[in-house]
Amino acid sequence: MSAAEAVRPAPAPRALTGASGERTPGAPVHVLLTGCVAASVAAHGWTAVGGDHGAGWSLVMAAMAVACSFCLPDLVRRPEASGPVRMALSTGVAMAVVHVLMLPLMGGHASGGHPAHHGGAGAGPGAADAVTGGTGSSTMLALIVLELTAAVLAAGLLRRRARTGAGLLR
Structure with missing residues (x-):
């Protein structure tokens, strides 16, 4: 082994490089x-x-887990492609909206089956439960934050790739 080969940096892992071996933006x-x-x-x-x-809600959440899992294999296998990133962006936004719409519907179940109508004047059941700290609403809010984080990361990645002109593969 020559001195030049000994100081050459190790190649980046496959998840960080494109098909040509170059680092993806x-x-x-x-x-x-x-x-x-x-x-x-x-x-x-x-x-x-x-x-x-x-x-019923368990089936809805299981269906959402399956919908999330469609993005994952392509994100891992094709890090240079923008199609899976676009899918993660659209799925993240759509699921965040669905979870926001589910908050009022789960208001009666989130705090052990007690109706969540103690939150204040004019507040809906989901908002009251979110304020009083019901377990279902806090879990739902955590899922919303996770999905919006994925959407923001996907949007930033797409913007960065568009700016550099790389990763425009489907």
Whole structure:
């Protein structure tokens, strides 16, 4: 081994490089996005199995876990492609909206089956439960934050790739 070979940096892992071996723009953001989507799949699965809501909501949360899991394999296998990142962006926003709409519907189940109408004048049941700290609403708010974080990471990654002209593969 020559001295030049001994000081050459090690190649970046496959998840951080494109097909040609070059580092893709936004590689650390891509790793964060992939981790966030994986956490979302796990959180939805955990909420479906261990949530404090009825069987109907468990099925909804299981379906959302499956929907999240469609983004994950392509994010891992094709880090240079923008298609999976776009899918993560749109899915993250859509799920955040669905969870926001679910908050008032889960108001009666989130605090152990007691109706959450003690929050104040004019506040809806979901808002009252979110204020009083019901378990279901706090879990739902955590999921919303996780999904919006994934959407923001995906949007930033797409913008960075568009600015550099890289990663425009489907």
